[in-house]
Amino acid sequence: MKFNKLGNTGMEISELSFGASSLGGVFHTIKESEAVEAVFAAVDGGINFIDVSPYYGHYKAETVLGKALKDIPRDKYYLSTKVGRYGKDGVNIWDYSAKRAVESVYESMDRLNIDHIDLINVHDIEFSDLSLVCHETLPALCELREKGIVGHVGITDLQPENLKWVIEHVAPGTVESVLCFCHYCLNDDLLTEYFDFFESRGIGIINASPLSMGLLSSRGVPDWHPAPKALVEACSRAAKFCEQKGYPIETLAVQYSLSSPHIASTLFSSANPANVRKNIEIAGKQADPELVREVKSIIGDQLRVRWKNS
Numbered sequence: 001m002k003f004n005k006l007g008n009t010g011m012e013i014s015e016l017s018f019g020a021s022s023l024g025g026v027f028h029t030i031k032e033s034e035a036v037e038a039v040f041a042a043v044d045g046g047i048n049f050i051d052v053s054p055y056y057g058h059y060k061a062e063t064v065l066g067k068a069l070k071d072i073p074r075d076k077y078y079l080s081t082k083v084g085r086y087g088k089d090g091v092n093i094w095d096y097s098a099k100r101a102v103e104s105v106y107e108s109m110d111r112l113n114i115d116h117i118d119l120i121n122v123h124d125i126e127f128s129d130l131s132l133v134c135h136e137t138l139p140a141l142c143e144l145r146e147k148g149i150v151g152h153v154g155i156t157d158l159q160p161e162n163l164k165w166v167i168e169h170v171a172p173g174t175v176e177s178v179l180c181f182c183h184y185c186l187n188d189d190l191l192t193e194y195f196d197f198f199e200s201r202g203i204g205i206i207n208a209s210p211l212s213m214g215l216l217s218s219r220g221v222p223d224w225h226p227a228p229k230a231l232v233e234a235c236s237r238a239a240k241f242c243e244q245k246g247y248p249i250e251t252l253a254v255q256y257s258l259s260s261p262h263i264a265s266t267l268f269s270s271a272n273p274a275n276v277r278k279n280i281e282i283a284g285k286q287a288d289p290e291l292v293r294e295v296k297s298i299i300g301d302q303l304r305v306r307w308k309n310s
Contacts, residue, residue: 001046001280004264007204009152009176011078011118015258016283017049018042018276019208019269023064024057032064035271039068043076045280051080051179051206051267053123054108058087062111070113080179081108082123082156084137096128098140105144120150121179125157125166126309134169142174152176154206158183158309160194167201177264181208184263186216186253186295187235188304195262208267210257216249218242226307234302238295247291254279255287 002015023035042050052061062081069079083101086093105120122128122137133155141153154177157163163178178198183191184207191207198205214222215235221227227235242249257266270276296303 001283003048005204006119006206006264007177007198008202009119009204011049011152011204013049013078013265014047015263015265016047016254016280017051017206017265017267018047019267020050020052020061020065021056022061022269022271023052024059024061025271030064030271032067034273035064036068037273038271038276039065040072041273041276042280043072045277047280048076049078049080049265051208052112053082053085053121054104054111055082055085055087055092055123058090059111062108066112066114074114078118079112079114080119080121080154081112081117082121083141084125084128084133085123094127096122096125096132096137098136101137101140102144105141105150116149116151118151119154119177120144120152121154121156121177123156124309125155126159126162130162130166130169133166138166138170138174154178154204156180160191164194164197167198167203172201175203177204177206179206179208179267181267182212183207184257184260184266185210185212186238186249186256186292187212187231187299187302188306190304190306192260192262195260199262204264205262206265206267207257207260207263210254210266210268211250212253216253218248218250226310228305228307231299231302231305231307234299238298241298242291242295245291247288249295251282252287252291252295254282255285256292258283259287 003012083104084096144150156179239249
């Protein structure tokens with residue numbers, strides 16, 4: 001496993017990292033014992049960065065992850081979680097107030113069976129007033145950083161321009177990392193336009209969802225996916241092409257997302273231990289550049305086609 005520095009945080013994190021959203025049953029029903037084993041498989045395979053959120057499964061992902069973490073030495077991993085987006089009884093809740101952010105940090109530590117969060121993020125900032133994030137949410141988290149409750153502070157969003165806007169409107173050093181998803185994958189490399197901006201400020205870059213939330217999948221896109229029909233169809237054609245070549249598009253997608261030296265780590269999520277081990281094996285090999293070119297050609301005018309977060 002290769003490790004990269006996350007901006008100026010001092011953390012060196014695995015280039016492939018474990019996203020725990022699947023542990024919340026976000027995509028399909030899970031078996032909890034298997035989900036715990038998936039976490040063990042990730043850490044045993046060299047992954048040292050784990051990302052979660054109270055929103056995933058409406059607290060379930062943190063709870064299940066916490067059951068695994070109590071049996072893993074604390075020096076084996078860095079833990080990232082989030083504030084701002086929650087849920088209860090199947091209802092989505094957004095609250096970016098300073099009071100709720102601080103409460104959420106302590107609640108997450110209880111669920112996760114830890115006494116320190118390495119990286120705390122403001123989750124999906126586009127669902128808040130960005131000015132509120134700058135003037136209330138982030139200052140509350142920075143105060144916790146000064147107290148040593150959390151190690152570092154970051155922000156996450158689907159829209160990279162929102163990440164840039166917030167960074168431009170807070171003091172240097174406030175934001176130490178960004179997490180953006182679905183914008184460095186086979187069908188969309190928009191994040192490349194923001195590399196220079198983030199790096200010039202010493203901000204670490206985390207990429208998520210190398211399969212573009214299931215678009216780049218041989219089994220087909222999930223019904224809930226917000227991508228427009230033309231993009232879904234283009235990715236389906238690309239998946240079939242890869243299948244004919246004997247090179248699953250999932251394999252190519254993960255390898256491609258790991259190919260940029262500007263990205264510290266790419267998150268994938270699975271509650272299946274076998275899938276975790278497979279992704280770790282895939283990460284050890286480089287993407288076939290000719291196949292990448294052919295796949296992008298098939299996606300064609302649907303490259304960088306965007307959708308709204310949900």
